[in-house]
Amino acid sequence: VANADRYRFGYRSSGRFRGFRSGRRYRFRRSLRWHDGAGLAKASGTDLDFEWSTPASGGYVLIGSTTTFSASSSVSIDSLFDSTYTNYKVITAFTCSVNDTNVFIKLRASGSDTSTNYVNPTFRFNTAGSTSEEGSTSSWKIVSAGSTETNSADLTIYNPAASKHTTLTTMGYGSYNPTSNSGYGNFAVGRQKSTTSFDGISIIPSGGTITGTVQIYGLAI
């Protein structure tokens, strides 16, 4: 709310609202009324020109905080998914300890990785025109990663907390093997065929360790 933080508000015994600014007292003309889900917003540059309005809905809502990991063979985060949001965005960036590393995502339930029932059509490509299709049944592959440059992936996970199939769309870039100049893009989609209600994820490299960050956002409607 623009400029609103300059004001302090309090209740008078009469139920009226009052505000203070720079030691001066301002009285609001309207009696305080209950505005469910609304907030006071500054309507113009004029002092005291506030009005009740509904906060903007929708957007990305960061769940918890950014998770930082260093030299980890696996990164697991629990208690992410519940009925608050239907779909989630995962943003991760990391380096690997070794080149030629594929990096995967697994869904978690009750503190354990789920390693079966994945469907994972994946398309890998580079600027030299090399393309290939690959995937996994024990996880979702998200990127072909390397050690010297940052590898990144942007995933959307649909309905993980519901007791029905969970699906995935993702795109990522990985340096894979910088010495042979083979950075790769990855497009992947996926389905988890079980009807488990999942509440977390693990990020796992095919070898070595990963160092970086991951943020998980709930997609508010």
Added chain:
Amino acid sequence: MMTKIYVNINGVETEAKGELLQSILDFQAQAELDRQAQEAEREAKAIAKAALLERLGLTEAEAALLIS
């Protein structure tokens, strides 16, 4: 000497032991086998493609033009 494996669980770095350690080692071993198989398949395809282009008397750019 076996290198220790560390995992990050809910923001806490910890050494993997027991079942967790074994599951990570098993997964990484299988993932690396899959990766090597995919690389071998890609290399075999590239060799077969080069051989076919030579037999047809086409360069890679000409072949790309044909299918564009």
